[in-house]
Amino acid sequence: MIVNKVYLMKKKNFEFSGISSLVLHAGTHNFSQSSHLPPIYATSTFTFDDSEQGMRRFSGKEEGYIYSRWGNPTFKVAEEIIAALESFHIKNKDGNALELKAFLHASGMAALSTLFQSNLKTGDAVLSHFSLYGGSHEYLHKVLVEDGIQPIIADLRDLNVAEDAIKQNKNIRLIHLETPANPTIQCVDIEAITQLAKKYNIVVSVDNTFATPYLQQPFKYDVDFVVHSTTKFLNGHGTAIGGILIGRDIEFMKTKGTKWHRLLGGNSNPFDAFLLINGIKTLELRMQRHCSNAIAVANFLQTHSAVEKVNYNGLESHPDYAVSKKQMKHPGAMLSFELKGGLHAGKKFIDNLQMCTRAVSLGTADTLISHPASMSHYGVTKEERLQFGITDGLIRMSVGLENIEDILNDLDNSLT
Numbered sequence: 001m002i003v004n005k006v007y008l009m010k011k012k013n014f015e016f017s018g019i020s021s022l023v024l025h026a027g028t029h030n031f032s033q034s035s036h037l038p039p040i041y042a043t044s045t046f047t048f049d050d051s052e053q054g055m056r057r058f059s060g061k062e063e064g065y066i067y068s069r070w071g072n073p074t075f076k077v078a079e080e081i082i083a084a085l086e087s088f089h090i091k092n093k094d095g096n097a098l099e100l101k102a103f104l105h106a107s108g109m110a111a112l113s114t115l116f117q118s119n120l121k122t123g124d125a126v127l128s129h130f131s132l133y134g135g136s137h138e139y140l141h142k143v144l145v146e147d148g149i150q151p152i153i154a155d156l157r158d159l160n161v162a163e164d165a166i167k168q169n170k171n172i173r174l175i176h177l178e179t180p181a182n183p184t185i186q187c188v189d190i191e192a193i194t195q196l197a198k199k200y201n202i203v204v205s206v207d208n209t210f211a212t213p214y215l216q217q218p219f220k221y222d223v224d225f226v227v228h229s230t231t232k233f234l235n236g237h238g239t240a241i242g243g244i245l246i247g248r249d250i251e252f253m254k255t256k257g258t259k260w261h262r263l264l265g266g267n268s269n270p271f272d273a274f275l276l277i278n279g280i281k282t283l284e285l286r287m288q289r290h291c292s293n294a295i296a297v298a299n300f301l302q303t304h305s306a307v308e309k310v311n312y313n314g315l316e317s318h319p320d321y322a323v324s325k326k327q328m329k330h331p332g333a334m335l336s337f338e339l340k341g342g343l344h345a346g347k348k349f350i351d352n353l354q355m356c357t358r359a360v361s362l363g364t365a366d367t368l369i370s371h372p373a374s375m376s377h378y379g380v381t382k383e384e385r386l387q388f389g390i391t392d393g394l395i396r397m398s399v400g401l402e403n404i405e406d407i408l409n410d411l412d413n414s415l416t
């Protein structure tokens with residue numbers, strides 16, 4: 001292999017001051033043929049020079065790839081970049097830079113699956129908050145239940161409620177947080193919950209999809225795992241489904257984590273990994289624009305006569321305003337709002353839109369708007385929907401990168 005020697009020699013004697021430099025220059029850049037960008041290693045398997053080398057690779061005595069379900073050089077670039085983002089400027093207990101290990105997956109759900117399956121077994125219980133991503137909620141209540149693992153859902157914004165839940169169930173092994181969370185953008189205090197969890201020897205995982213490591217770094221608060229659906233803001237352009245599991249217990253990640261990741265088979269693929277690596281380069285720039293647009297949208301909606309209520313953690317009226325301010329650099333790009341006219345008003349608003357995109361998902365460059373009552377939750381009974389805060393007139397918005405005047409114009413035209 002011809003290594004890009006010029007690049008390897010480019011050692012620097014200063015630390016990156018921000019994450020744009022980091023995403024553009026983190027990771028191992030010794031690609032063959034002096035390729036500037038990471039090649040798409042579209043190969044299922046890797047060759048050995050001889051049986052001795054095969055033996056060394058399998059026994060772990062020699063670094064190197066074996067089979068793409070186990071690992072692939074294109075995945076590795078994405079894994080290194082995202083681990084670097086999640087650990088950026090964080091020190092461990094010895095004062096050294098925090099070391100993390102990440103596995104790229106086929107989807108956010110695949111990453112969550114490796115997380116849950118490798119940390120829980122029959123008889124265990126998992127504690128989580130009630131406004132989880134739909135797929136995560138179903139995973140806990142359908143898949144894990146059949147494995148004999150009990151999901152316990154509580155309002156983890158209240159520490160007393162959280163501690164009571166822990167005291168009442170000695171089998172809780174994992175607390176899974178998602179903050180901010182769908183659809184009312186609730187935020188849970190990561191630091192407070194993690195301190196509580198440590199007292200009872202419970203592992204903590206955080207789904208950091210809505211925030212991204214630009215806005216929030218859960219490892220600052222000593223959590224054990226972070227998961228992302230990279231499909232969203234990390235890819236940022238809506239071109240690929242993907243997920244990542246990142247852990248701070250390197251020994252666990254190298255042994256059981258690796259084993260479960262490989263055996264559950266939720267590996268990524270080289271092309272989607274490449275799309276992620278390409279998209280993530282502009283993370284900081286995009287997040288800054290996403291966020292400034294979101295605050296303008298929230299302020300606009302808050303005073304609009306057709307709008308009953310705006311759920312945005314950057315508004316002082318939001319119940320989790322203080323928590324979000326404590327742990328996030330900025331409130332983010334996700335918000336929801338309730339229309340005064342209920343179901344009919346919701347459908348009419350959606351149909352009136354001329355620019356913003358009618359779609360579920362989030363974190364793409366363009367603004368995505370959905371009406372859960374007529375879309376994602378159409379088949380769910382009203383009582384069930386209301387438990388999750390999904391009222392008839394609730395609209396969810398992932399604020400995009402368009403020129404803000406145009407977003408506000410489209411909203412204003414559609415609300416009348």
Ligand SMILES: *Cc1c(COP(=O)(O)O)cnc(C)c1O
Nearest residue numbers: 107108109133207209229231242
């Ligand atoms: C989308 C999403 C997931 C699931 O990710 P996929 O990539 O669709 O599998 C999990 N958590 C959150 C918060 C999400 O938004």
